[in-house]
Amino acid sequence: MGLVSSILIFTISLKSYYLKVIDKRIFSLSFLQLFFVIISFTSLVICFVISDFSNETVFNNSHTNKPIFYKISGTWGNHEGSLLLWLLVLTLFLFLFLLSSRGEPKQYRALTLVFQQVIIIGFFSFVLFTSNPFNYLFPRPNEGLGLNPILQDPALAIHPPILYVGYVGTSLIFSATLAAVVENYISKDWAKNIKLWILISWVFLTIGIMLGSIWAYYELGWGGFWFWDPVENVSLMPWICLTALVHCILVFEKREILKSWTIILSIATFTLSMCGTFLVRSGILNSVHTFANDPTRGVFILSFLFLLIFLSLIIFFFFNKEDQKDNSKVYFLSKEVSVLINNWFLMYFLSVVLIGTVYPIFLEVISDNKISVGPPFYNKLIMPLLIFFLVFMSIGPNFKWIRETNINNKFQLITLFLVSLFLSYFLFYKFGQSSLTNILLLSASLYLFFVTIKDFFSKNLYNFSKKIAHFGFSLLILSIVLNAILSKEVTANLRVGDKIDFENAKISFSSIKSIKKENYQSIVGSFTIEDKRKIYEFNPELRIYDQPIIITSEADIKVSLFEDKFLVMNTIKGEEYFNVRYQIKPFMIWIWISTLLLAFGGFLSLYNRFHEK
Amino acid sequence: MKILKFLFILFFIFNINNVALAKSNDQLELKISKNLRCLICQGQSIYDSQSDFAVSMKLLINKKINEGLNEKEIYDLLIEKYGEWIVYDTNLNKNTFILWGLPVLLFLIGGAIILKKLVFRKV
Numbered sequence: 253m254g255l256v257s258s259i260l261i262f263t264i265s266l267k268s269y270y271l272k273v274i275d276k277r278i279f280s281l282s283f284l285q286l287f288f289v290i291i292s293f294t295s296l297v298i299c300f301v302i303s304d305f306s307n308e309t310v311f312n313n314s315h316t317n318k319p320i321f322y323k324i325s326g327t328w329g330n331h332e333g334s335l336l337l338w339l340l341v342l343t344l345f346l347f348l349f350l351l352s353s354r355g356e357p358k359q360y361r362a363l364t365l366v367f368q369q370v371i372i373i374g375f376f377s378f379v380l381f382t383s384n385p386f387n388y389l390f391p392r393p394n395e396g397l398g399l400n401p402i403l404q405d406p407a408l409a410i411h412p413p414i415l416y417v418g419y420v421g422t423s424l425i426f427s428a429t430l431a432a433v434v435e436n437y438i439s440k441d442w443a444k445n446i447k448l449w450i451l452i453s454w455v456f457l458t459i460g461i462m463l464g465s466i467w468a469y470y471e472l473g474w475g476g477f478w479f480w481d482p483v484e485n486v487s488l489m490p491w492i493c494l495t496a497l498v499h500c501i502l503v504f505e506k507r508e509i510l511k512s513w514t515i516i517l518s519i520a521t522f523t524l525s526m527c528g529t530f531l532v533r534s535g536i537l538n539s540v541h542t543f544a545n546d547p548t549r550g551v552f553i554l555s556f557l558f559l560l561i562f563l564s565l566i567i568f569f570f571f572n573k574e575d576q577k578d579n580s581k582v583y584f585l586s587k588e589v590s591v592l593i594n595n596w597f598l599m600y601f602l603s604v605v606l607i608g609t610v611y612p613i614f615l616e617v618i619s620d621n622k623i624s625v626g627p628p629f630y631n632k633l634i635m636p637l638l639i640f641f642l643v644f645m646s647i648g649p650n651f652k653w654i655r656e657t658n659i660n661n662k663f664q665l666i667t668l669f670l671v672s673l674f675l676s677y678f679l680f681y682k683f684g685q686s687s688l689t690n691i692l693l694l695s696a697s698l699y700l701f702f703v704t705i706k707d708f709f710s711k712n713l714y715n716f717s718k719k720i721a722h723f724g725f726s727l728l729i730l731s732i733v734l735n736a737i738l739s740k741e742v743t744a745n746l747r748v749g750d751k752i753d754f755e756n757a758k759i760s761f762s763s764i765k766s767i768k769k770e771n772y773q774s775i776v777g778s779f780t781i782e783d784k785r786k787i788y789e790f791n792p793e794l795r796i797y798d799q800p801i802i803i804t805s806e807a808d809i810k811v812s813l814f815e816d817k818f819l820v821m822n823t824i825k826g827e828e829y830f831n832v833r834y835q836i837k838p839f840m841i842w843i844w845i846s847t848l849l850l851a852f853g854g855f856l857s858l859y860n861r862f863h864e865k
Numbered sequence: 866m867k868i869l870k871f872l873f874i875l876f877f878i879f880n881i882n883n884v885a886l887a888k889s890n891d892q893l894e895l896k897i898s899k900n901l902r903c904l905i906c907q908g909q910s911i912y913d914s915q916s917d918f919a920v921s922m923k924l925l926i927n928k929k930i931n932e933g934l935n936e937k938e939i940y941d942l943l944i945e946k947y948g949e950w951i952v953y954d955t956n957l958n959k960n961t962f963i964l965w966g967l968p969v970l971l972f973l974i975g976g977a978i979i980l981k982k983l984v985f986r987k988v
Binding site: 472476479481482584589592593596599600603604607608611615619621622623624625626627628629633637741743822823824831 | 895899900902908910913915920948949950951952953954955960961963964965967968969971972975976979983
């Protein structure tokens with residue numbers, strides 16, 4: 253295995269050579285690099301599959317009686333392996349970029365390559381010096397320590413690779429932007445080319461976040477899907493930034509305005525991804541998802557991050573030439589301005605998330621005060637402005653480029669607004685809750701929902717992808733809001749045989765049994781819930797894993813179109829009682845469906861791009 | 866700028882509105898336990914956790930509610946005992962005014978920049 257590492261170093265030195273050479277050899281060299289990374293990655297996977305415990309990473313994170321699927325996914329379920337995966341995606345993307353950008357100017361491609369190599373070298377040395385996945389253990393242990401069982405899950409097995417594709421895509425956007433700035437190649441052609449990569453990263457990031465969220469929903473056993481946990485925030489930040497960039501690049505492609513802003517956004521997106529890696533990998537954050545804590549790693553990423561920011565700032569200030577010919581007139585009622593407003597709000601949301609995540613760390617360093625910034629903070633700061641954001645999002649996309657002279661569907665828009673206001677008031681009246689924020693938020697999301705549906709019926713078929721994505725977003729917000737307002741739950745300590753009443757239904761705990769599984773002991777409770785129409789059987793499970801010994805609880809979820817029924821049980825130490833929590837969560841499934849629609853919208857736009865060619 | 870002022874005022878109205886009181890003691894207990902950090906867990910709330918600490922905290926909250934303390938009094942009590950780290954909903958004080966103010970400030974600055982650009986272009 254040491255051999256592979258030395259090959260890796262060899263590749264780095266080869267790559268540095270690029271700085272001078274710009275010709276056909278680049279292809280073969282970057283293929284070579286990709287090839288070596290693939291070899292080292294595959295060999296790590298093989299080590300995991302055959303349970304080669306002389307490898308330290310395998311020893312720390314695997315176990316012989318783990319199912320084969322999780323042996324493979326265990327490869328990236330740890331710090332070292334996940335970095336190797338990161339490198340793999342990084343080199344793969346670079347190679348794909350080289351293949352796909354044949355039509356671009358040579359200088360630009362080469363420079364992109366150089367910047368990308370700086371990043372790759374950074375990560376290579378990070379892997380080699382602080383977290384080598386191929387460390388050798390001499391007296392070969394007979395058994396490994398095992399993978400944390402909450403990570404043994406299908407959604408989480410594919411979550412990291414997909415998320416990483418999204419993250420790494422932003423690195424390519426970063427390099428390409430810097431290269432274009434230096435070469436003064438920021439133009440419509442450039443926008444067209446880079447849009448491809450922006451969309452790819454955006455789609456993957458969206459799906460990656462969704463998978464993580466689904467996992468948190470059913471595996472962590474709390475019944476929530478978003479906790480405003482630092483690690484979640486860290487993946488949300490590049491997403492918000494990318495979303496802003498997707499919109500911004502459209503404006504740039506059409507009108508060549510907002511040039512500097514586009515550049516800043518591209519740089520910011522990647523910086524945020526890197527910050528994310530730093531915050532997660534250094535273990536500074538107190539989070540449910542933290543698996544690796546090592547200060548030296550943190551210092552390394554931090555200095556690397558500063559280097560990159562420094563580099564990009566220098567390039568931005570010295571090379572970015574502001575267009576003197578200001579040929580573009582911008583009118584207030586136009587698509588450009590509505591995209592600008594979209595960016596304005598998105599940047600606000602971004603700043604809320606960023607400050608909320610980072611501020612406690614700084615405060616602790618400066619004043620020794622430990623504070624927690626939790627969901628209430630984000631809700632209070634984001635919700636009020638989300639209302640306006642949704643309203644703007646309903647109206648804005650209807651504007652024409654340059655200048656909207658007459659809004660011919662004014663009547664429709666106002667009617668729909670009144671309808672949604674009325675409808676949400678009615679809903680609240682019926683369910684007996686009233687809070688001004690909630691009513692307005694619901695009406696705004698309903699409004700967006702109606703408007704996006706209406707858009708499907710309008711004649712022009714172009715921009716179908718946008719309609720899908722916007723519709724997906726409206727559905728997402730709508731289902732999140734309804735879910736938050738209408739969820740119901742009960743928590744109780746029950747013994748076998750106990751019964752409780754909840755919302756016109758009877759919950760009874762009928763029996764419990766214990767089953768031995770491949771790598772865990774399973775305790776399955778059996779519950780029946782009887783309401784007026786139907787009897788439901790619930791079998792929540794407690795798993796006691798052998799290696800390492802950890803108890804996890806698996807919720808039993810009955811998914812239906814309108815609501816999820818969610819039942820989970822937990823042990824109470826030294827007692828025969830179990831802590832049982834039953835939740836009714838309306839419209840859960842629509843949260844996932846709408847996120848998929850959102851991603852599908854992006855995918856469709858990608859598809860169209862290829863079709864144009 | 867009028868619009869901005871308007872937004873600003875609305876924003877604060879919403880926040881006051883958000884502090885609507887929970888209806889019954891049960892709901893109050895849920896609300897409080899969701900807003901407290903389990904100090905021995907990694908990033909879980911008291912509500913989500915099954916650790917000994919969380920369980921005893923839930924009992925404590927229940928007891929205090931029955932004693933007639935209101936939400937804020939319970940938070941104050943816990944902050945005095947465990948420090949501000951335990952409460953997810955940070956108060957506005959001299960340590961956190963940047964936390965609350967900076968995003969809003971950035972929003973206003975952003976708005977000002979956009980307005981300025983638009984106005985200049987028209988001339």
